[in-house]
Amino acid sequence: MDRNSATGLFLISALLLVYLFFFSPKNPDEKAAGKTPPATTAATKAPAIPSVAALAPETALDTTAGAAKDVNLANENITVTFSTRGGRVTAVRMNKYKTFFGKPLDLFDASSARMDTKFRTVDGKTIRFSDLNFQAVPSQSAAGSVLTFSAPVAGGSIVQTYSLPANSFELKYDLRLLGLERTVAQEPLTFTFVDQVRQTEQDLKQNRNHTTINHYLAAGDQGALAEASEKPEEYKAAGPVKWAAHKHDFFVAGLIADQQPFAGGAFNADVNLEDSTTIKTLSSTLTIPVAEVEQGRGQYRFFFGPNAFNLLKQVTPEFDRNVYLGWGLFRWVNRFVVLPVFHFLEQFISSYGVIIALLVLLIKLVTWPLTYKTYESQARMKVLKPEIDELKAKHGDDATKVQQETMKLYQEFGVSPLSGCVPTLLTLPILFAMFQFFPNAIELRQQSFLWAKDLSSYDVFIKLPFYVKWYGDHVSMFTLMMTASTLLMTWQSNQTNTAMQGPMKTYSYLMPIIFLFVLNSFAAGLTWYYFVSNVITFAQQAITKTFVDDTKIRAQLDANKIKNKDKKPGGIQGRIAEAMKAAQEREAQAKRKS
DSSP states (O other), X not given: OOHHHHHXXXXXXXXXXXXXXXXXXXXXXXXXXXXXXGGGTOOOOOOSSOHHHHTOOOOOOOOTTOOOOEEEEEOSSEEEEEETBTTEEEEEEEEEEEOTTSSEEXXXXXXXXXXXXXXXXXXXXXXXXXXXXXXXXXXXXXXXXXXXXXXXXXXXXXXXXXXXXXXXXXXXXXXXXXXXXXXXXXXXXXXXXXXXXXXXXXXXXXXXXXXXXEEEETTSOEEEOOSSOSSOEEEEOSSXXXXXXXXXXXXXXXXXXXXXXXXXXXXXXXXXTTOSSEEEEEEEEEEEOHHHHHXXXXXXXXXXXXXXXXXXXXXXXXXXXXXOOOSTHHHHHIIIIIHHHHHHHTTTOOOHHHXXXXXXXXXXXXXXXXHHHHHHHHHHHHHTHHHHHXXXXXXXXXXXXXXXXXXXXXXXXXXXXXXXXXXXHTTHHHXXXXXXXXXXXGGGTTXXXXXXSOTTSOOOSEEEEEEETTTEEEEOHHHHHHHHHXXXXXXXXXXXXXXXXXXXXXXHHHHHHHHHHHTTTSOHHHHHHHHHHHHHHHHHHHHHHTTOOHHHHHHHHHHHHHHTTTOOOOHXXXXXXXXXXXXXXXXXXXXXXX
């Protein structure tokens, strides 16, 4: 590894560390001073939406029409439980999914979440749906199973109709206020959804930090509360809201307005690190235009399902934003390159570990021209090493002169000092895209491979009886394999490129060790991806080496020297040479003055 390649490695490593620092969830475990489970070791301020108070016992229900009871609508995907108290959804079970701990996966239930709707009458009285006992009438239609709730109130009635189509994750919801035109105040109804999210995945930290509220305004703006914040987060929509969604890492509970949007919305999220039961408390408040429900246009949809990109993009515009694939160019790479290739391969291969390996192979084949350019640049530097050693011996400790003469040498032989690192920098979008793809891809959730139980979370090869700060309480074997292969690549490169000396050589070994700690708690799919990438890189280097002839490169460089004999430096190299010359002159002037 020559100096220019090392510079490229340094830039990539620095960018990667900065990216991880700003875009990866901060680890609350580190505040525990090396002790285990973060849920019971860190403290935070009192929740803005108290977990217990939010789901305190409700007011007494008038049971004249009979005691409240539960009613279910189900298809092969979900089972939705309703209560005649309020005619509302009280629980949702994902029929095809389990928690990491093997239990049925309830998106929420009556003990962890609560929905309610209220409105005001013209005389100032507040009527809550939860204070009313609705009559439930099940039926069937061409659209699927239907459940209609009705309750008399203030001389009129409230009618709520839910329809659950077969093979769907969507629950259609129709709300009407009948005969209440003169009773209801002309102000929006208020729908609230308080959701105490519980741990369903192996990694509590990732589970918590991937849980948030996303929303989409009718004006076309998409927004979200900060996922990884340990402080209360809140946001009040500046205009009408098209949809809002509680994102639970790999699952979504959302409400969509099909006709007129919600008049407004307010969203809150809070974390209490001392609570080991509730990982985050989410609360959404949406206002429903009263005219819509009075005129029979109160048509909405609930979405209760997996956070799968191809599924969500069919729900409503921008609903696929609940799957976080990175931002800007990185999202583009994941959406239009990684996901299509991944979904194509899974049609033929059942093992996701093998799919990841093939994904690496395909990416390596596509980027091989860039890899070849990098290797060719290293070969040029290796061929020029005798001339560079002469410059160092001639000018001794005058580093500025050495650099100036080196740049002049590069110009003479037609070598660019950036040609070795620029091709590598061009692969950065893929590198960063992978950091967002693997922990957010539900396709990898609970997919086992070798000793890893879940490729979307870290693999636990050895469980430590203690917690190591910056490292964790487990040993990830895929991370160890990735680190070992990276160190081997570095050693091999340093053996063939003797220009790498001193601190830069030490640094080349230090970075893999740093990433051993950084990536120990990252998704196993990611570290497996980089291990396979290193193995394929070994093979690529061996093959590429057969096409790169040092003798031919020497002859080409000598020909460039003759051609560039009277050519003045230009471009970046020229500017660098001028800057070095100016620096040398300033240094000389400073010496004369002293």
